[in-house]
Amino acid sequence: MSSLKDLLAQRAALDQQIAETKERERADAIAKVRSLMADFGLTAADLSTRAPKVAKSASKVAVKYRNQATGETWSGRGLQPKWLKAAIAGGASLNDFHV
Known part of the structure; x- marks a missing residue:
């Protein structure tokens, strides 16, 4: 059975791996977007236009x-x-208030 110290060390190592992978994938995505923008001649202003x-x-x-x-x-x-509910409860008819 693993001790608390071992489990915490494993969690720290996993957190580090997650952060590194996240940063690497983010950088790859940015590079891909920049490449596509260059291929199609797009600017940041082109991305922010809306209908x-x-x-x-x-x-x-x-x-x-x-x-x-x-x-x-x-x-x-x-x-x-x-006001209408109270009037109807008091004996008035809905038709009494019809315009």
Whole structure:
């Protein structure tokens, strides 16, 4: 059975190997990228260009329900607002608030 000291030494050796391999592979990748850039005449600016974003226009949904007392509104999408839930629980109908 290995001692703690031996295992820690093995871990240190593996950490060193990992760091060396990582650095070597990184250098190889950089060399390959530079070679491809030279072959195709690319610059760093060429790599950073992006397609222009298409702006989405926010569409407003028409109001379907309005609380006449407070002026609060609801489009009918998503969860019912608290004011509408409370009014319905109090005996009102959803149609009472329809615009």
